[in-house]
Amino acid sequence: MQTAESIPSPLRILHLEDDEHDAEIIAHRLTQEEFEVQIVRVQSKSEFLRVLKEQPFDLILADRALRSFDGFHALEIVLKETPDTPFLFVTGTLGEDQAVESVKCGATDYVLKNQLLRLNFSVRRALRETRERQARKLADARLRQSQQELADFFEHAPVGLHWAGPDGRILKANQAELAMFGYSYPEYVGHQVEEFHENPLIIRSILARLAAGETDQNFEARIRCKDGSIKDVLIASNALMEDGRFVHTRNFTRDITARKRAESGIAAVSKLGRLLSSASSPGEAAQIIAEVADELFGWDAFMLDLFSAEQDTLQTILGMDILNGRKCRLPAGAPQKPPPIARRVMAKGAELVLKQQPAAHLSDALPFGDTSRPSASIMLAAIQYRGHVVGIISIHSYTVRAYDREDLGTLRTFADYCGGALERMRAEEKVAVLNTQLLNAARRAGMEEVASSVLHNVGNVLNSVNVSAALITESLSNSQLTGFKRIVELVQANAGQLGRFLAEDPQGRQVPEYLRALARYWEEEQTASLKELERLNKNIQHIKDIIGRQQSLTGMSGFAEQVYISELVEDALTLGAANLERSGITVIREFHMHEPMLIDRMKFMLVFVNLINNARDSLLESTVKDKQLKVRTELRPDRYLRVEVIDNGSGIAPGNMTRIFSHGFTTKKTGHGFGLHSSALAAKEMGGTLNVQSDGPGKGACFIIEMPLQPLPAKGSVS
Numbered sequence: 001m002q003t004a005e006s007i008p009s010p011l012r013i014l015h016l017e018d019d020e021h022d023a024e025i026i027a028h029r030l031t032q033e034e035f036e037v038q039i040v041r042v043q044s045k046s047e048f049l050r051v052l053k054e055q056p057f058d059l060i061l062a063d064r065a066l067r068s069f070d071g072f073h074a075l076e077i078v079l080k081e082t083p084d085t086p087f088l089f090v091t092g093t094l095g096e097d098q099a100v101e102s103v104k105c106g107a108t109d110y111v112l113k114n115q116l117l118r119l120n121f122s123v124r125r126a127l128r129e130t131r132e133r134q135a136r137k138l139a140d141a142r143l144r145q146s147q148q149e150l151a152d153f154f155e156h157a158p159v160g161l162h163w164a165g166p167d168g169r170i171l172k173a174n175q176a177e178l179a180m181f182g183y184s185y186p187e188y189v190g191h192q193v194e195e196f197h198e199n200p201l202i203i204r205s206i207l208a209r210l211a212a213g214e215t216d217q218n219f220e221a222r223i224r225c226k227d228g229s230i231k232d233v234l235i236a237s238n239a240l241m242e243d244g245r246f247v248h249t250r251n252f253t254r255d256i257t258a259r260k261r262a263e264s265g266i267a268a269v270s271k272l273g274r275l276l277s278s279a280s281s282p283g284e285a286a287q288i289i290a291e292v293a294d295e296l297f298g299w300d301a302f303m304l305d306l307f308s309a310e311q312d313t314l315q316t317i318l319g320m321d322i323l324n325g326r327k328c329r330l331p332a333g334a335p336q337k338p339p340p341i342a343r344r345v346m347a348k349g350a351e352l353v354l355k356q357q358p359a360a361h362l363s364d365a366l367p368f369g370d371t372s373r374p375s376a377s378i379m380l381a382a383i384q385y386r387g388h389v390v391g392i393i394s395i396h397s398y399t400v401r402a403y404d405r406e407d408l409g410t411l412r413t414f415a416d417y418c419g420g421a422l423e424r425m426r427a428e429e430k431v432a433v434l435n436t437q438l439l440n441a442a443r444r445a446g447m448e449e450v451a452s453s454v455l456h457n458v459g460n461v462l463n464s465v466n467v468s469a470a471l472i473t474e475s476l477s478n479s480q481l482t483g484f485k486r487i488v489e490l491v492q493a494n495a496g497q498l499g500r501f502l503a504e505d506p507q508g509r510q511v512p513e514y515l516r517a518l519a520r521y522w523e524e525e526q527t528a529s530l531k532e533l534e535r536l537n538k539n540i541q542h543i544k545d546i547i548g549r550q551q552s553l554t555g556m557s558g559f560a561e562q563v564y565i566s567e568l569v570e571d572a573l574t575l576g577a578a579n580l581e582r583s584g585i586t587v588i589r590e591f592h593m594h595e596p597m598l599i600d601r602m603k604f605m606l607v608f609v610n611l612i613n614n615a616r617d618s619l620l621e622s623t624v625k626d627k628q629l630k631v632r633t634e635l636r637p638d639r640y641l642r643v644e645v646i647d648n649g650s651g652i653a654p655g656n657m658t659r660i661f662s663h664g665f666t667t668k669k670t671g672h673g674f675g676l677h678s679s680a681l682a683a684k685e686m687g688g689t690l691n692v693q694s695d696g697p698g699k700g701a702c703f704i705i706e707m708p709l710q711p712l713p714a715k716g717s718v719s
Helices: 020-032 045-054 071-081 096-105 113-156 175-181 200-211 257-276 282-297 340-348 359-363 405-477 480-493 495-504 506-554 565-576 601-621 675-685
Strands: 011-016 037-042 059-062 087-091 109-112 160-164 170-173 216-224 230-242 245-255 301-308 313-323 326-329 351-354 377-385 388-397 560-564 585-591 596-600 627-635 640-647 689-693 701-708
Touching: 011 020, 011 045, 020 037, 020 113, 037 045, 045 071, 059 071, 059 113, 071 087, 071 096, 087 113, 096 109, 109 113, 113 175, 160 175, 175 230, 175 245, 200 216, 200 230, 200 245, 230 257, 257 282, 257 405, 282 301, 282 313, 282 388, 282 405, 313 388, 340 351, 340 377, 340 388, 351 405, 377 405, 388 405, 405 506, 480 495, 480 506, 495 506, 560 565, 565 585, 565 596, 565 601, 565 627, 565 640, 585 601, 596 601, 601 627, 601 640, 601 675, 601 701, 675 689
Parallel strands: 011 037, 011 059, 059 087, 087 109, 585 627
Antiparallel strands: 160 170, 160 245, 216 230, 230 245, 301 313, 301 388, 313 326, 351 377, 377 388, 560 596, 627 640, 640 701, 689 701
């Protein structure tokens, strides 16, 4: 039952009544029900229209027949102007047919004046029905709005959305999904989901799980786009079920191609750094770079050139192409002037060349490999180190639009990462050359006599080699076999009557005897030549033996040598810390290790030169006035050599102490993080360790090399 609280208070009523007495009775009847009412009574059409426009009403009561106005006409006006306002006929002249007709025409109810006991009930019912009707209209409006919002959300959602039926047919897709893959609505909707997936078996498995009531959150898939490219996506799926029936899937698709590409790039760079740390030459590094680039981009042809700024030339150190279905290494050519596209790349940055661009633009690309098969997609990037171009890397594909701008950006980062490694190897090669020169200078006095003896012995043997070579040359020049050509020409000229020619012709009868003489000369010349060649081979082997003995006396890189560590440190200081005094750095030497020791000179020099350079950079970066670099050597009681390189420079932050020797880690803006890492590896290869101590930023650092002493060979023994 309706409660009093549900009735508006006050209840605003518009009463169309021209009988004042009836109006008072009706008003009295309403107030008896404890309604708080505000009644506006009108008697004419003009008043009715005016009041209806001036204010809203909760209820309209109207007599059926008035002197100047008709109740049904008033109902028409109300239905047109305020259709949600309940309308009750309160009249004494309404027959049964008219009553039914009034309800059909839109009146909420009717009450006869001689039955006013029903008035309050009818009022309550009219108000209740009006509220219910308004509530339904509001609910319908909200439902329509929700449906519109849902449709708008589906269509304009920032992620891809699509529905698919139980058979895998796409029922609906939004703009984000279509734009993601480049299809139009008819090209996508209505087709099987499997048509667009690189692995259709995944879709069948997912549909089966969804049909069983499961959900599939964030499974990765690869979608084939309209332009032929492949995108990595992350899809979350669930199923709409009605009464246990699988209606359709609901799928949310996010493009993770960039993320996957970034992950691949990070993994590739990490792998590249790990592998390059063990590379010992630019050629070996180029092979590593090519293999990692193939995993990252997938190339059909690859080229890496080193640039010489002094000579303004590019030298190919690795070129590879697909020949006869296999990736083959191409022969390296001579250094060449950079072509126009290389000039642009070195000056302006990486460049992407696609088949759709003008042919003239393609013609100046670096030509190599199978030139009859032009590359459809090319990426080129300059390899830089500290702002200077050290080379160019180019990736080729025979597939149209195989690469895009994001790939080019990845290649640019990839190339930058290669720059440090290639420059490091160049520097190490220079260090190796300088170390060799230093070694030669230190041993020159002792090696002069050996070198003189070797040259004398080799010179003697070379005389015999020259004699043998001259005899063989003379024998070939005066060979009797030159007449064999004339015999062949005679035989060919008489091929049609060879028997008659040999039996009857004067020249033909001489051919057999001449051939026997040639065979005898051939045998004699061959025997003599073989003897001289054997003698020549023995002399060459003799030269190799002499050189081999000389090499065993001088020693080779990678083997331990007996040295005084103080002299080695001085050599390293000379090599790795030139012009320290000009930079305001004072070098302090504290040598407490004076006995000779066995050590791998080359590896120790690599470590020590790196530490000296590191200390120098730290001091130059520091603002301390009294810049000092101290080198201390000592022999520990346990027969371990300890070498300390101490500086009062910029120091090391506590958080970096555990990472200082990690591959690729550096605190320098232009550093590459290879030096200390390779030094730690070299110290480990020598059986020792490389550690660091620092009290923090601005308080300097101390790098410590410790390694066991190898026993010196006994006197008279050969080491």
